[in-house]
Amino acid sequence: MSDVTIVIPNYNGASYLDACLNSVWKQTDVSMEVIVVDNGSVDGSKELIREHFPKCQLICLKQNYGFSRAVNEGIKKAKSPYVILLNNDTEVRPDFARHLLDAIQKDDRRFSCAAKMLQYENRELLDNAGDFYCAMGWGIARGKGKPSGCYPKGDRIFSSCAGAAIYQKRLVEELGGFDEVHFVYLEDIDLSYRAKIYGYYHWYEPKAEVFHMGSATSGSRYNRFKVMHSAGNNVYLLYKNMPLLQLLWNLPLLILGFFIKYLFFVKKGFGREYREGLRRGLLLCRTHTDRKVPFCMEHIPAYLRIQLELWKNILLFAE
Numbered sequence: 001m002s003d004v005t006i007v008i009p010n011y012n013g014a015s016y017l018d019a020c021l022n023s024v025w026k027q028t029d030v031s032m033e034v035i036v037v038d039n040g041s042v043d044g045s046k047e048l049i050r051e052h053f054p055k056c057q058l059i060c061l062k063q064n065y066g067f068s069r070a071v072n073e074g075i076k077k078a079k080s081p082y083v084i085l086l087n088n089d090t091e092v093r094p095d096f097a098r099h100l101l102d103a104i105q106k107d108d109r110r111f112s113c114a115a116k117m118l119q120y121e122n123r124e125l126l127d128n129a130g131d132f133y134c135a136m137g138w139g140i141a142r143g144k145g146k147p148s149g150c151y152p153k154g155d156r157i158f159s160s161c162a163g164a165a166i167y168q169k170r171l172v173e174e175l176g177g178f179d180e181v182h183f184v185y186l187e188d189i190d191l192s193y194r195a196k197i198y199g200y201y202h203w204y205e206p207k208a209e210v211f212h213m214g215s216a217t218s219g220s221r222y223n224r225f226k227v228m229h230s231a232g233n234n235v236y237l238l239y240k241n242m243p244l245l246q247l248l249w250n251l252p253l254l255i256l257g258f259f260i261k262y263l264f265f266v267k268k269g270f271g272r273e274y275r276e277g278l279r280r281g282l283l284l285c286r287t288h289t290d291r292k293v294p295f296c297m298e299h300i301p302a303y304l305r306i307q308l309e310l311w312k313n314i315l316l317f318a319e
Helices: 014-024 045-052 067-077 096-104 169-174 187-197 224-241 244-268 271-287 297-318
Strands: 004-010 032-039 057-061 082-086 090-092 110-119 126-128 131-133 139-141 155-157 164-168 201-212
Touching: 004 014, 004 067, 004 096, 014 032, 014 045, 014 090, 032 045, 032 067, 045 057, 057 067, 067 082, 067 169, 082 096, 082 169, 096 110, 096 164, 096 201, 110 187, 131 187, 131 297, 139 297, 164 169, 164 201, 187 201, 187 224, 187 297, 224 244, 224 271, 244 271, 244 297
Parallel strands: 004 032, 004 082, 032 057, 110 201
Antiparallel strands: 082 164, 090 201, 110 126, 110 164, 131 139, 155 201
């Protein structure tokens, strides 16, 4: 059995895969298998993998089912107790997998450990030092654009960015995996939130470094597809993970947060897409009531800890 399985979802990423897989196969001091899950690519991705990276296990889906379905398929096929999820538009250090594996093995309650993500084009700047979520309904990629020396120590985070993180396979499967209703965006925060409700936590491991291009599949940081799906998934995430009382408690801050976001996207020219996304999110809530995390009295301490975190994380925007 391998120590770890690296799962790479791919959709028309042939121009990135060569650099990504070359760096992955240079991992040291770890036994591993590599699974690439292809989401119906038509750009020669599958042929490139078969010809140049025959050691990779290739799973071919018939169409683009989105990030969540792709990584779930890879996690299912993994034979190791730990799974690293890695975006196709990345390059990793040779000790990347070893550091993530060491970090998650230190505590059984660590559901996931996130890598230190640096910008691909400017490697002196951070791209992500752990994801956070706040009571205004905003996700925060900590450290984005800051010098790479920031956040040099490992610490607890709200969520691991699934673009470069390790997970305990058993725990992911116990919680039902990544929610495929999300298709793409915020699915990692959703899973991390669920894990926190059940008493697990997430860790940032700065020794595991990865260079991330960012938005390679969607095309840009802000676009119609991304704005609409992110807005809808955010509504759905809140509905799924917050009990009714907690939702009502946070409602004033959430309304303020969504309104500020709406004004931001109006200025960017995506106001209509943001409104569409919110409508889509409400529809997801109505049609997927069975996916709401069931309220349990035993989880009240976890809900209280999460609520304190949600309030505290608002302050991250002042950094």
